Amino acid sequence: MLWIFWLILGFIVLFIIIKAVVIVKQYEGGLIFRLGKVIGKLKPGVNIIIPFLDVPVKVDLRTKVTDIPPQDMITKDNAVVRVDAIIYYRVVDVEKALLEVEDYEYAIINLAQTTLRAIIGNMELDEVLNKREYINSKLLEILDKETDAWGVRVEKVEVKEIDPPEDIKNAMAQQMKAERLKRAAILEAEGEKQSRILKAEGIAESLRIEAEGRAKAIKIVAEAAREYFKDEAQIYQALEVAKVVLKDNSKYIISENILDLAKNFINKEKVKK
Known part of the structure; x- marks a missing residue:
């Protein structure tokens, strides 16, 4: 029976030792209350208290x-x-x-x-x-x-x-929808405007290039006429060439009467001579 006594006594001592040791983690703090009064603070690590008299209270110091x-x-x-x-x-x-x-x-x-x-x-x-x-x-x-x-x-x-509130949500949703539609309409109008500008610029550039080409053609014809034709024949042939060159040109209109008048003028000059 003696061994039972010592076994019980050992369990009691072990229990008291366990109660006397308080382990506090690094992120914790706390106080030690002895019969309701604060007698000290708990620090990280092992803290020794008097069992049944001291009461430790821990606090987590983390956020x-x-x-x-x-x-x-x-x-x-x-x-x-x-x-x-x-x-x-x-x-x-x-x-x-x-x-x-x-x-x-x-x-x-x-x-x-x-x-x-x-x-x-x-x-x-x-x-x-x-x-x-x-x-x-x-x-x-x-x-x-x-x-x-x-x-x-x-x-x-x-x-x-x-x-x-729900009615405010609905009003805000309608307002946001109206703003999105407004922005979409503005973007569409800006895109259409830009497209028209680019198209107009393209047409203008095309007309300018075409006009420059026609002008260069007339210049070449005139220079060729001055070089290879002489006197009245020069004028007559130049007019004939110009008539042929400009015949199908809708941009530059030269009346055929002008060509007839030029021919008559040449014939009169011949009679005078």
């Missing part, structure tokens, strides 16, 4: 992410919007976090909800929809200031969603 539950809020112009957000915070003072507030996470969520309602209530609907960054910065400023007494630092606040 935590907490949702602010969605809630309906009334804007300054009496529009109802549904807003939810996310808070990034961490404990920077373990003693304040455990002694100054019962549940700092619950307190932060409720404070964020009331603060967000106050901010939205001082803004009109258009401002709420268009000034999300302002809402984030204002909410962060107020929360960080108020939670300082709890040993908590609010690092970032992000409004996740702002959900306006």
Whole structure:
């Protein structure tokens, strides 16, 4: 029976040793309460306490992410919007976090909800929809200031969603559709205008090239006539050549009467001689 006694005693000693050792992780902190009074802080690593008299309380010091539950809020112009957000915070003072507030996470969520309602209530609907960054910065400023007494630092606040009433959504959708149609019509008109300009420029360039070609042809004909024909024959042949060259040209019109008059003038000059 003696061995049973020592076995039980061994289990009791082992249990007391286990209770006396508190292991704290690197990202944790905490306090040691002895009969309800703080007697020290827990540090990362192994901490020795008196079992049954000391109570260790740990706190996670890493940044935590907490949702602010969605809630309906009334804007300054009496529009109802549904807003939810996310808070990034961490404990920077373990003693304040455990002694100054019962549940700092619950307190932060409720404070964020009331603060967000106050901010939205001082803004009109258009401002709420268009000034999300302002809402984030204002909410962060107020929360960080108020939670300082709890040993908590609010690092970032992000409004996740702002959900306006259904009729406002429909109006916004119609407005966006009208804007898209307007932009499409403008782009189409600009494209058509550009196409017409390019087409007109092409026609003008074609006419210019054609005119230059005709002019060069007439010049070549005139120079050839001056070189190979003499006296009246030169004039007569030049007119004949010009008539042939310009016969089918709709751009340059030379009356055939002019050619007849030129011939008559040559014949008269011959009679005079």
